[in-house]
Amino acid sequence: MQTETEWKFTAKDIAEKPDLFLSGHRACAGCGPATVLRLIMKAVRGPTIVTNATGCMEVVSSIYPYTSWAVPWLHTAFENAAANASGIDAALKILKKKRRIKHEHVDIIALAGDGGTYDIGIQALSGAVERGHDFLYVLYDNEAYMNTGIQRSGGTPLGASTTTSPAGTVIPGKLEHKKPIADIMVAHDMPYVATASPYYWRDLLVKVRKGLEVNGPAFLHVFAPCPRGWRSDPAKSIELSRLAVETCIFPLWEAVNGDYQLSTPSKVFALAPQKKKPVKEYLQVQGRFRHLFTPKFEKLTEEIQRVTDERWKRLLKKCGVEQRAKTTA
């Protein structure tokens, strides 16, 4: 087991570690999830098996006969990354009992997109967590079903235009708010749940490592901008993952055995609310929200701001953090 001091990954430590998610994958230029996977695979601590639900990251990394995975990796159907992880966990237990594997411990990572988690994979995930299997589930959230052409998911935010919630004369993009998936996972009474963003890479890596080290199931919700689906500049994917935290539309926190704690990058905005940016700054650089800046749908940005603030306040309460009054300095 690694001690806490050894978690202080520096940029050099990470850069020197060999890639386990290899170059040559076929993700679009500027793909946020690809950076997320590269970073996540730098935090593994030993023998690791990855299982990956159908979606962009599965498709782009396993185009026959090529693989981008330098670890054992299994593709699974769209709906059951967590069921596959449960099976691997059960198999490893038996192999260990029969002394058929030499490793003392093997880590398991299940990967899926928002479609494969919020909507289709949630029952397999809920079951695996309830049964207490020892694995880390990583949700890379690009906020729509990207691999099949940008359809809305339970993770798509209000007002985003997708092919199944197209902004036009009738609707202003998606009509519903984003489902609070990580809170739903906390309600499972599981040992470790956290949210992360690739811009805050050290925070992300530490959370991956914590999730692996915990005994039992862990859930990591990682923000992952998709330039294709978000109609954003490929160069801005990492910038967007910073803006999402700075606007508090995607705050960073962790819940250890159900106890919420605000993570350092988000703490800044609780202690100094004047630093919190308006969500408009985040929305206006993405084509999927373009229509919100026309007179017809303008009101929706206010609604997005209102709900963002409301959820942020509720989170602070859960974390036991008082929001300092806005100083008018």
Place this chain on the structure above:
Amino acid sequence: MRVTAKEKSWKEISPAGVCWKASTQFLTGDWKTYKPVRDLEKCTRCLLCVLFCPDGAIHWKPEKGDIEFDYNFCKGCGICANECPAKAIEMKLE
């Protein structure tokens, strides 16, 4: 798509569909229109570009104490240029 002589036909593919070639044998560098070019003077070797590149196309070489771009894989997204705190990277038309 036609199967070339070197690739296996479906009859020879293992039932589980095992991928056996590392994708590093598949060069994605020809996707790019713009190419990152670094100003050696400005670069502080902070390594942020190495961490953020989605394609693992920037490597840290400890023996040289410097970074190196691998244009075989760079897709020209511009993330490195956008994130460089020293503004040391410029995207130039290939």
